[in-house]
Amino acid sequence: MSDFIALWPGAASAYSREVDLLIGAFTVLIVALSAPVFILIVVFATKYRRGKPANRRHAPDRNVWLEVSWTLVPFLLLIGFYIWSTHLFAGLYHPPAEALEIDVIAKQWMWKFRHPEGQGEINELHVPAGEPVRLVMASQDVVHSLFVPALRLKQDVVPGRYTSMWFTADTPGTYRLACAEFCGADHSVMGGSVVVMEPADYARWLEETGTDRTLAAEGAVLFRQRGCSGCHDPASTVHAPDLAGLYMRPVPLESGGTVIADAQYLRDSILLPQAQIAAGYPPIMPTFANVLDEEEVLKLVAYIQSLKGGKERQ
Amino acid sequence: MTLQERPDRENLADTGLSETPAERVSYLRAGHTLKSWLLTTDHKRIAILYLISITFFFFVGGAAAALVRLDLLTPAGDLLSNEGYNRAFTLHGVIMVWFFLIPSIPNTFGNFLLPLMIGARDLAFPRLNLLSWYIFMLAGLLTLAVLILGGVDTGWTFYTPLSSMFAHGQVVLAATAVFVAGFSSILTGLNFIVTVHKLRCPGMTWGRLPLFVWSIYATSLILVLATPVLSITLALIAAERLFGLGVFDPAVGGDPLLYQHLFWFYSHPAVYIMVLPALGVVSELVAAAARKPIFGYAFVAGSSMAIAVLGFFVWGHHMFVSGQSMYASAVFSFLSIAVAIPSGVKVYNWTATLYKGHISLDPPFLFAMAFIGLFVVGGLTGLILAMLAVDVHVHDTYFVVAHFHYIMVGGAVSAFFGALHFWWPKMFGRRYSLVWGRLSALLIFLGFNLTFFPQFLLGYLGMPRRYHVYPPEFQVLHVLSSAGAGILGLAYLMPFAYLFYALRYGPPAGDNPWGVTGLEWQTRSPPPKHNFDAVPVVDGPPYDYHVEMEGDEDG
Ligand code: HEM
Numbered sequence: 117m118s119d120f121i122a123l124w125p126g127a128a129s130a131y132s133r134e135v136d137l138l139i140g141a142f143t144v145l146i147v148a149l150s151a152p153v154f155i156l157i158v159v160f161a162t163k164y165r166r167g168k169p170a171n172r173r174h175a176p177d178r179n180v181w182l183e184v185s186w187t188l189v190p191f192l193l194l195i196g197f198y199i200w201s202t203h204l205f206a207g208l209y210h211p212p213a214e215a216l217e218i219d220v221i222a223k224q225w226m227w228k229f230r231h232p233e234g235q236g237e238i239n240e241l242h243v244p245a246g247e248p249v250r251l252v253m254a255s256q257d258v259v260h261s262l263f264v265p266a267l268r269l270k271q272d273v274v275p276g277r278y279t280s281m282w283f284t285a286d287t288p289g290t291y292r293l294a295c296a297e298f299c300g301a302d303h304s305v306m307g308g309s310v311v312v313m314e315p316a317d318y319a320r321w322l323e324e325t326g327t328d329r330t331l332a333a334e335g336a337v338l339f340r341q342r343g344c345s346g347c348h349d350p351a352s353t354v355h356a357p358d359l360a361g362l363y364m365r366p367v368p369l370e371s372g373g374t375v376i377a378d379a380q381y382l383r384d385s386i387l388l389p390q391a392q393i394a395a396g397y398p399p400i401m402p403t404f405a406n407v408l409d410e411e412e413v414l415k416l417v418a419y420i421q422s423l424k425g426g427k428e429r430q
Numbered sequence: 431m432t433l434q435e436r437p438d439r440e441n442l443a444d445t446g447l448s449e450t451p452a453e454r455v456s457y458l459r460a461g462h463t464l465k466s467w468l469l470t471t472d473h474k475r476i477a478i479l480y481l482i483s484i485t486f487f488f489f490v491g492g493a494a495a496a497l498v499r500l501d502l503l504t505p506a507g508d509l510l511s512n513e514g515y516n517r518a519f520t521l522h523g524v525i526m527v528w529f530f531l532i533p534s535i536p537n538t539f540g541n542f543l544l545p546l547m548i549g550a551r552d553l554a555f556p557r558l559n560l561l562s563w564y565i566f567m568l569a570g571l572l573t574l575a576v577l578i579l580g581g582v583d584t585g586w587t588f589y590t591p592l593s594s595m596f597a598h599g600q601v602v603l604a605a606t607a608v609f610v611a612g613f614s615s616i617l618t619g620l621n622f623i624v625t626v627h628k629l630r631c632p633g634m635t636w637g638r639l640p641l642f643v644w645s646i647y648a649t650s651l652i653l654v655l656a657t658p659v660l661s662i663t664l665a666l667i668a669a670e671r672l673f674g675l676g677v678f679d680p681a682v683g684g685d686p687l688l689y690q691h692l693f694w695f696y697s698h699p700a701v702y703i704m705v706l707p708a709l710g711v712v713s714e715l716v717a718a719a720a721r722k723p724i725f726g727y728a729f730v731a732g733s734s735m736a737i738a739v740l741g742f743f744v745w746g747h748h749m750f751v752s753g754q755s756m757y758a759s760a761v762f763s764f765l766s767i768a769v770a771i772p773s774g775v776k777v778y779n780w781t782a783t784l785y786k787g788h789i790s791l792d793p794p795f796l797f798a799m800a801f802i803g804l805f806v807v808g809g810l811t812g813l814i815l816a817m818l819a820v821d822v823h824v825h826d827t828y829f830v831v832a833h834f835h836y837i838m839v840g841g842a843v844s845a846f847f848g849a850l851h852f853w854w855p856k857m858f859g860r861r862y863s864l865v866w867g868r869l870s871a872l873l874i875f876l877g878f879n880l881t882f883f884p885q886f887l888l889g890y891l892g893m894p895r896r897y898h899v900y901p902p903e904f905q906v907l908h909v910l911s912s913a914g915a916g917i918l919g920l921a922y923l924m925p926f927a928y929l930f931y932a933l934r935y936g937p938p939a940g941d942n943p944w945g946v947t948g949l950e951w952q953t954r955s956p957p958p959k960h961n962f963d964a965v966p967v968v969d970g971p972p973y974d975y976h977v978e979m980e981g982d983e984d985g
């Protein structure tokens with residue numbers, strides 16, 4: 117890419133090259149659909165210019181078959197591309213189970229990243245090449261959107277819920293990262309970079325960056341500090357669910373029905389405890405919405421996710 | 431279904447239209463005082479009032495755009511502050527959408543032409559029509575107040591919780607302005623619908639309506655059905671901002687995606703409010719230029735209605751990366767492709783209309799061709815955006831900015847100028863210089879492409895929208911775009927010079943300077959106060975041109 121003028125963005129994953137192929141092929145199709153219009157307008161405007169002799173006999177003013185065919189043929193061609201593109205898109209919703217999970221917090225106007233071992237960084241994201249990476253994202257304030265052009269990916273980061281995005285970058289290098297959803301005064305400088313590294317380099321980077329504690333360990337501290345353990349500790353006298361082994365288990369609800377205890381459920385249970393009451397427990401848990409910030413919620417969720425075992429629930 | 435409610439035909443000459451000689455003068459001379467304009471209920475005068483007001487807003491919005499493009503000449507944010515830049519593009523968007531594009535063709539040409547085209551003496555509710563204009567001006571004044579009090583920095587989309595809880599500007603006032611403008615839209619839409627149903631002259635059946643009338647009718651349905659949703663949404667923003675009512679901000683128990691659904695439920699149909707009237711204008715211009723019936727009248731009229739209906743079911747294509755469900759996205763993608771089909775039908779039909787026509791290269795035709803070229807590019811890039819995997823990359827980038835400018839500025843504004851050049855002799859009774867008209871059509875087309883084509887590349891490169899600080903390798907494309915904007919700005923100014931000149935010095939137009947069909951051309955130019963001296967009676971199809979002439983000497 118020359119420094120003077122850029123015309124096509126670099127690509128850093130197999131997915132991004134496939135998107136390029138899709139838009140290339142689609143461009144060919146739309147040029148084919150529109151070229152007749154442009155050419156014929158010029159031809160007709162020349163040939164049938166007013167006052168110019170030309171054969172104008174039997175000028176048609178309707179032709180149902182022609183109409184039907186120029187309605188249906190483009191439509192069928194488009195359906196083919198629809199299937200291709202939707203298939204590609206559906207892949208974005210199915211991250212591999214073994215993907216490396218990195219937490220992302222967006223806030224006016226910075227990006228914070230936390231690696232599983234606890235290493236944190238701001239506005240810069242280091243990831244290993246060739247390994248699937250999944251970003252779990254939350255916003256502290258307004259809607260932001262994480263955009264990495266070289267991966268042809270973006271995903272809004274919405275307050276009040278987790279969104280996620282996954283990719284396998286395959287070309288080491290440094291790529292631009294930007295906020296794509298307008299988020300206030302400094303939106304246009306809420307950017308940074310994604311550094312794709314050879315896995316060995318990534319491991320070394322993790323090592324050098326170091327950390328005091330893992331996310332889950334920090335969550336464990338919060339779990340005591342904020343008083344969660346007062347009720348949820350197995351030794352507690354309050355009737356509250358034991359959280360060990362809860363993650364990804366089905367939870368029967370007081371209101372009937374069951375939900376899977378995924379990250380979103382854990383988060384909602386902390387911030388909006390009255391929304392979904394686990395069957396058999398009194399609705400006594402207070403909300404922590406005004407007590408915890410998004411980062412702390414993520415730490416607590418990580419801690420709960422790390423709790424293995426526990427007795428089976430009914 | 432002709433008009434039954436009118437007095438019976440024999441008596442029309444003495445009960446109805448233009449009975450006194452005094453009324454047989456043109457509407458322009460029926461009263462010279464300011465009051466005679468400000469209290470008029472004549473649809474033609476109200477059209478002129480709208481023309482003046484939206485032209486004013488077009489310049490205010492244009493000035494904001496000029497600031498934006500100047501700032502983007504360099505990668506650093508040097509001309510404006512971050513906050514200042516945000517206010518500039520927000521003002522640009524709010525004014526251009528609600529105070530120029532939405533009222534542009536319907537409220538000026540729709541008002542002026544609808545009664546003339548169906549052989550009526552006015553709209554169904556003339557005083558309501560005047561009220562719409564006053565409401566519109568009130569909303570406009572509120573918007574100017576926003577500007578004077580420091581502006582607003584949410585983007586024209588007012589996304590929550592940014593707008594409801596975090597932004598510092600005059601959000602409530604701006605929302606109020608748009609809220610008020612909505613009433614003007616609704617009343618105008620209602621007026622048009624009733625007029626088309628009730629005031630068609632004898633013989634003007636639905637199948638004989640000019641295509642412009644069909645498109646205004648379809649537009650009015652959208653205005654009446656979609657605008658209330660916007661109004662209530664804006665009211666909810668104000669409630670959350672002022673009283674902390676938790677609707678959209680999760681911190682107080684709301685849902686930000688709910689806002690996006692409500693907003694786009696209005697705003698996608700709203701883009702068709704902007705473009706359907708333009709499609710109607712172009713159908714008229716193409717038929718007139720080719721002196722031929724529009725190819726496939728029923729398909730073209732039907733496609734307007736199809737667009738109006740389908741347009742209500744595609745809003746989710748603005749939310750593919752918002753976190754909405756994958757299945758919702760897949761359905762919205764499919765429907766968005768489907769809505770492109772009726773638009774494509776129109777373009778193919780216009781092209782076929784030219785076949786074996788008698789095509790004149792006068793300014794209205796050139797504007798129509800500019801429209802078709804730009805609309806095709808805008809529509810096809812819309813299809814690119816409807817492809818999920820591609821949209822994930824180009825959503826909220828300059829690619830989207832280019833897409834909708836091709837349609838709304840390239841398309842709708844070209845059609846607006848086309849209409850202005852076509853009906854100007856009718857509205858004011860004077861001809862203008864055709865040479866200058868052709869030149870400005872050409873310059874608008876070239877300036878437009880230079881401004882917006884580079885933005886497709888910028889978008890694919892990953893230049894997010896609403897950024898004024900950007901990587902240096904994007905600068906060349908931005909400079910090209912700003913240069914094009916300079917040309918475009920001048921090209922938009924040109925018609926003011928020669929059209930105003932024509933008002934005074936242009937030769938009289940005569941009733942039908944273009945030699946075309948349509949009831950509006952059968953009355954005088956400018957039309958008398960009550961449009962027709964006698965109630966017209968329609969006894970043939972629209973665009974009833976004599977075809978199959980060989981050689982054709984008389985043009
Ligand atoms: C031909 C059919 C069309 C299709 C398939 C289509 C498709 C799309 C899609 C998918 C988007 C969302 C892009 C994104 O935000 O990532 C979009 C945005 C937009 N389109 Fe279209 N479009 C079409 C026609 C139109 C027309 C006729 C207009 C206007 C008259 C229009 C105006 C807009 C506007 C204003 C936006 C962006 C609004 C914003 O985010 O500020 N489109 N279009």
Ligand SMILES: [Cu+2]
Pocket residue numbers: 260261295296297298299300303304306
């Ligand atoms: Cu942002």
Ligand SMILES: [Cu+2]
Pocket residue numbers: 697698701744745747748
């Ligand atoms: Cu849309």
